[in-house]
Amino acid sequence: MTGVAEPSTSEPSRPRRARLLPSDLSYRPDAALIERRAAAEPDWLAADRRAALAAIGELPIEPNQLYTGYVDLRAARLADTVAWERVDTSGRDASTELEPGLSAIAAFEDDRITTLAIDEAARGAGVIVESLGALIERDPALARTLLTDGASLAADDRLAQLSRAAWNQGALVWVPPGVVLEQPIVLRWAVGAPGRALHVRSIVVLGEGADATLVEEIVPSGATVPGGQGLFTSTTEIQLGGHARLAMASLQESGPDQVVFQQRRAFIAEGADLRWALAQLGGRLVRSRVDNVLAGDRGTVEQVEIVFGAADQLHDLTSYTRHVGRDTTGQLLSKGVLMDRARSYMKGLITIEKSAIGTDSFLGEFGMNLAKTARAVAIPSLEIDQPDCRRAAHSSSVGPIDENQLFYLESRGIPADDARKFIVLGFLEPVVARVPLEDARERLRDALEAKWAIGTASPATAA
Amino acid sequence: MTSTRDLVRDERDQFAFHDDITYLRETKRGLTRETVEEISGFKGEPDWMLQFRLRAYDHFLKRKMPVWTDGLADIDFDKIVYYRKPSEREEKSWDDVPEQIKSTFEKLGIPEAERKFLAGVGAQYDSEVVYHSVREELSKIGVVFMGTDQALKEYPDIFRRHFGTVVPPEDNKFAALNSAVWSGGSFVYVPKGVEVPLPLQAYFRINGENTGQFERTLIVVEEGAKVHYIEGCTAPIYATDSLHAAVVEVVALPHSKVRYTTIQNWSNDVYNLVTKRAHAHAWSTVEWVDANTGSRKTVKFPAIYLRGEGARAEVISVAVAGRGQHQDTGAKAIHLAPNTTSRIVSKSVSKDGGRATYRGQLKVAPGATGVTASVRCDALMLDDESRSDTYPYIDIQEDDTTMTHEATVGKISADQIFYLMSRGLTENEAQNLVIQGFLEVFTKELPMEYAIEFNRLVKLEMEGSLG
Numbered sequence: 036m037t038g039v040a041e042p043s044t045s046e047p048s049r050p051r052r053a054r055l056l057p058s059d060l061s062y063r064p065d066a067a068l069i070e071r072r073a074a075a076e077p078d079w080l081a082a083d084r085r086a087a088l089a090a091i092g093e094l095p096i097e098p099n100q101l102y103t104g105y106v107d108l109r110a111a112r113l114a115d116t117v118a119w120e121r122v123d124t125s126g127r128d129a130s131t132e133l134e135p136g137l138s139a140i141a142a143f144e145d146d147r148i149t150t151l152a153i154d155e156a157a158r159g160a161g162v163i164v165e166s167l168g169a170l171i172e173r174d175p176a177l178a179r180t181l182l183t184d185g186a187s188l189a190a191d192d193r194l195a196q197l198s199r200a201a202w203n204q205g206a207l208v209w210v211p212p213g214v215v216l217e218q219p220i221v222l223r224w225a226v227g228a229p230g231r232a233l234h235v236r237s238i239v240v241l242g243e244g245a246d247a248t249l250v251e252e253i254v255p256s257g258a259t260v261p262g263g264q265g266l267f268t269s270t271t272e273i274q275l276g277g278h279a280r281l282a283m284a285s286l287q288e289s290g291p292d293q294v295v296f297q298q299r300r301a302f303i304a305e306g307a308d309l310r311w312a313l314a315q316l317g318g319r320l321v322r323s324r325v326d327n328v329l330a331g332d333r334g335t336v337e338q339v340e341i342v343f344g345a346a347d348q349l350h351d352l353t354s355y356t357r358h359v360g361r362d363t364t365g366q367l368l369s370k371g372v373l374m375d376r377a378r379s380y381m382k383g384l385i386t387i388e389k390s391a392i393g394t395d396s397f398l399g400e401f402g403m404n405l406a407k408t409a410r411a412v413a414i415p416s417l418e419i420d421q422p423d424c425r426r427a428a429h430s431s432s433v434g435p436i437d438e439n440q441l442f443y444l445e446s447r448g449i450p451a452d453d454a455r456k457f458i459v460l461g462f463l464e465p466v467v468a469r470v471p472l473e474d475a476r477e478r479l480r481d482a483l484e485a486k487w488a489i490g491t492a493s494p495a496t497a498a
Numbered sequence: 499m500t501s502t503r504d505l506v507r508d509e510r511d512q513f514a515f516h517d518d519i520t521y522l523r524e525t526k527r528g529l530t531r532e533t534v535e536e537i538s539g540f541k542g543e544p545d546w547m548l549q550f551r552l553r554a555y556d557h558f559l560k561r562k563m564p565v566w567t568d569g570l571a572d573i574d575f576d577k578i579v580y581y582r583k584p585s586e587r588e589e590k591s592w593d594d595v596p597e598q599i600k601s602t603f604e605k606l607g608i609p610e611a612e613r614k615f616l617a618g619v620g621a622q623y624d625s626e627v628v629y630h631s632v633r634e635e636l637s638k639i640g641v642v643f644m645g646t647d648q649a650l651k652e653y654p655d656i657f658r659r660h661f662g663t664v665v666p667p668e669d670n671k672f673a674a675l676n677s678a679v680w681s682g683g684s685f686v687y688v689p690k691g692v693e694v695p696l697p698l699q700a701y702f703r704i705n706g707e708n709t710g711q712f713e714r715t716l717i718v719v720e721e722g723a724k725v726h727y728i729e730g731c732t733a734p735i736y737a738t739d740s741l742h743a744a745v746v747e748v749v750a751l752p753h754s755k756v757r758y759t760t761i762q763n764w765s766n767d768v769y770n771l772v773t774k775r776a777h778a779h780a781w782s783t784v785e786w787v788d789a790n791t792g793s794r795k796t797v798k799f800p801a802i803y804l805r806g807e808g809a810r811a812e813v814i815s816v817a818v819a820g821r822g823q824h825q826d827t828g829a830k831a832i833h834l835a836p837n838t839t840s841r842i843v844s845k846s847v848s849k850d851g852g853r854a855t856y857r858g859q860l861k862v863a864p865g866a867t868g869v870t871a872s873v874r875c876d877a878l879m880l881d882d883e884s885r886s887d888t889y890p891y892i893d894i895q896e897d898d899t900t901m902t903h904e905a906t907v908g909k910i911s912a913d914q915i916f917y918l919m920s921r922g923l924t925e926n927e928a929q930n931l932v933i934q935g936f937l938e939v940f941t942k943e944l945p946m947e948y949a950i951e952f953n954r955l956v957k958l959e960m961e962g963s964l965g
Binding site: 100389404405407413417418419421423426427430433435 | 908
């Protein structure tokens with residue numbers, strides 16, 4: 036052979052994929068599909084989708100310069116993934132059977148709505164749990180206000196704008212002023228059809244003085260197959276009126292190959308109280324962002340988040356808490372346990388604005404690496420323009436299982452393996468205990484134990 | 499409150515002066531390939547150094563300005579004079595130093611300091627070391643303390659073996675700039691097993707509007723040796739901006755101990771963008787003790803790469819940010835070997851609209867087992883106009899690492915002030931005392947003379963902001 040090298044004929048040339056940078060997202064929203072969807076929608080919604088689609092190209096995956104070094108989307112092999120062409124948003128075929136112990140449930144499986152049910156008392160009090168498709172038909176003016184208010188999705192975040200452009204399913208939870216719900220509302224998303232993208236928006240509005248608990252469950256759908264990757268993007272757009280109280284738990288237990296992008300943003304008015312309990316167990320690649328905006332005086336937010344990572348999972352979590360009103364309180368805690376080659380990036384930023392006199396804000400990020408190949412990143416940050424605060428602090432630690440605790444338990448006759456399990460599960464218990472629904476709580480405990488059992492059986496995790 | 503005026507008398511004028519120096523050689527404003535060649539030519543450097551400079555220059559052009567901190571876009575690289583040489587050769591004796599330069603240093607108190615306890619003086623006047631003395635006994639035990647340019651000529655082998663190995667030109671844009679146009683700085687070599695009994699000290703000064711200072715310091719400490727190096731900086735106040743982009747490289751070989759103390763008080767128009775890094779080999783200890791009070795903007799994160807087993811790193815970093823200032827400072831500890839330990843303590847004070855940012859990195863690489871690391875950051879904000887940020891990056895890739903990080907931000911407690919005032923102090927005195935107490939973790943690490951000077955600097959900084 037001389038001169039120009041030619042493709043060798045003796046070896047079959049494998050089609051080589053273009054090398055992806057960690058910040059390259061292989062998924063592209065299908066503009067033609069979005070146009071087809073928009074054609075059947077009100078003009079204002081079509082315009083909103085087009086505006087978002089136009090913005091996407093310009094926006095970075097990671098809008099915050101502080102975190103650009105910690106983006107890795109290479110596990111998302113989504114070049115051939117497409118959004119569902121037709122999604123049932125009417126819920127006409129959905130079951131209306133309410134599981135005991137709930138105020139309401141909206142359950143979805145890939146492109147379908149499987150259950151939409153609400154108890155009579157709640158319905159009578161004006162509580163609404165419906166699909167966004169139903170909302171647009173029932174009350175277009177309200178739908179327009181809620182979906183296009185411009186502030187409920189981060190304008191500078193490509194993944195937020197992706198949801199805004201491409202959303203094809205969604206739910207509204209509406210609790211009128213003064214209504215107190217004793218029983219939780221469940222939003223269940225069963226996802227996992229390979230090669231398919233489901234983009235959902237959830238809008239949660241609590242009127243003044245309302246009180247509710249919400250449990251979000253993300254589980255594998257029947258279409259999930261081993262090695263098949265799908266995309267699930269979701270938003271949770273929360274507005275809490277004055278003195279409203281919301282406890283929101285989320286259990287993310289999607290299949291092991293699923294890609295999950297979550298955007299959550301909460302506006303917390305005067306005296307309102309938001310309590311997050313977020314558990315990240317599933318998915319191959321999870322990128323989550325939470326924005327808490329303490330807009331009114333004396334608002335509070337408590338956010339407790341756990342990650343239990345194994346195999347090659349990457350959980351990339353960012354939370355922003357902005358104190359704007361006076362005497363607001365933020366209590367933010369993230370905990371991660373990592374086995375095998377799992378990675379967790381825990382990034383948190385507390386911003387105390389000049390107006391936020393009397394703020395009390397604490398951010399803690401704690402990691403437990405259980406394998407030599409695991410990796411924990413913690414970036415807890417503070418930006419403070421108002422020194423007159425009750426507290427502005429953060430703390431983080433990464434370490435192995437505490438040998439003293441282990442010794443203590445073993446000295447009480449507990450076998451070493453059990454002792455390790457108790458310590459790990461105890462480390463994650465603060466979130467488990469905050470899950471408001473007994474069934475969900477038990478399921479989370481079981482899931483954590485099962486994951487522990489699988490993880491410790493694999494050779495990569497040193498016992 | 500008039501009495502407090504006396505207590506914190508404004509002594510800034512004493513440090514803000516500018517002598518009319520006739521520069522013997524200088525480059526044209528702005529930076530081109532020719533500037534780089536010209537600097538190397540002036541100095542009669544070996545070809546490898548010229549090639550090193552040109553490689554760095556190429557990288558400087560290619561490298562984008564960092565975006566994670568703001569305000570750097572205001573730097574006009576074309577306005578800067580990159581090389582100035584105020585006198586023709588290094589002076590060995592104080593008597594031979596030109597009178598004008600000498601008077602500048604006398605105002606800074608160098609000769610007295612030297613007489614009292616200093617082991618050696620390397621004073622940087624603009625871009626060249628003009629005055630230098632090393633105590634006889636140090637020379638006898640083989641300790642080298644001289645200007646970096648001179649060391650390149652006199653100790654070419656040691657120099658070439660270590661130069662640019664800790665901070666390569668490609669590290670960041672300002673390290674590339676320094677590598678292209680560096681001039682002056684100190685070279686310290688401590689032979690195997692030698693403990694330098696007294697701190698080595700160099701005063702750095704910028705003199706001259708728009709003079710860039712690109713000193714390059716290289717400290718090599720052989721096995722089992724021990725040294726404490728101190729740099730202090732004062733600068734005249736000028737209206738237009740000056741740029742100071744230094745590189746400091748420290749090589750701490752096995753079982754050695756190095757402490758590097760900085761008291762930085764650049765005038766408030768200086769951009770101080772410094773890359774300081776140490777390689778800590780097995781069982782060595784490296785300590786950065788670093789205070790930043792002046793400058794318009796300081797970007798400096800003293801770093802320690804823990805490369806050998808059992809190495810120890812300690813960084814104590816203090817920053818005071820006043821009106822128009824941004825102190826973007828912190829520390830980095832990169833654990834690359836087993837059983838290494840690091841401790842980072844950072845204290846910052848912001849006031850009068852100043853901004854203090856802690857930015858740090860703690861990394862434990864795969865294979866670095868048994869690491870213990872801690873980071874502690876505390877910030878005081880004295881008024882509503884000021885700002886304080888904390889950005890620690892923690893990246894742990896080993897399962898038996900023990901790492902803790904704590905940060906707090908707050909204001910001076912009213913209780914403390916009330917208590918001190920009830921004991922007869924004025925409010926201003928009480929605040930000064932609280933601030934000095936807050937920064938004591940740093941001051942107690944300083945030699946006494948420096949501790950006094952530092953406390954005076956802090957008081958100066960507080961002047962006008964309190965009461």
